[in-house]
Amino acid sequence: MKFGLISLFCLTLLTCRSIDTADWPASLPSQDYFVEAYEADAVNQELQSRQEYLQWILSFYDGTVVAPTGWEAMQSMVVQNAAPEQRSKLNAQLFELGGQIAAEWAKENSGRAIDSRMLSIWGSVLQLVAGPEQLYAAIQLIRADTEGLLNRELLGDEINDARYEERLGLQLFGDF
Numbered sequence: 001m002k003f004g005l006i007s008l009f010c011l012t013l014l015t016c017r018s019i020d021t022a023d024w025p026a027s028l029p030s031q032d033y034f035v036e037a038y039e040a041d042a043v044n045q046e047l048q049s050r051q052e053y054l055q056w057i058l059s060f061y062d063g064t065v066v067a068p069t070g071w072e073a074m075q076s077m078v079v080q081n082a083a084p085e086q087r088s089k090l091n092a093q094l095f096e097l098g099g100q101i102a103a104e105w106a107k108e109n110s111g112r113a114i115d116s117r118m119l120s121i122w123g124s125v126l127q128l129v130a131g132p133e134q135l136y137a138a139i140q141l142i143r144a145d146t147e148g149l150l151n152r153e154l155l156g157d158e159i160n161d162a163r164y165e166e167r168l169g170l171q172l173f174g175d176f
Contacts, residue, residue, distance in 0.1 A: 074127075
């Protein structure tokens, strides 16, 4: 009970934070990119304010109380662990992929194709891959799955640890 109240309080404070265009982090895709994504979804606009949507975008990149490692930290870690000659291209791919994922994940829960469970799986995959070939394969699979989800060609239930373990030869959660 106490944890639930504290979580609710933290989420309430999170949504109260005002987002000023001038304060939008330069390291993220432009705020206009996300505003266009928000405005393109009339159904989500009825469920969520633009302010709340943009706040969730920032939470995606910064992390949250529940998921403290945001996309920026994940991207930085993956790029740093890559071969020096691949870092620039990899950074660009992850930057674009992060924007696509964030634009969908930040929507109201009931109307989004990408949820926090998927983010957890993808984060684990990116942390556990070994070597440049497996990293490249993982990013390509996550990109393809993101597009499949966004185009409604892939169901959310199809995104699971077994899918990535099988296709990438990983052991994500074992007997956990």
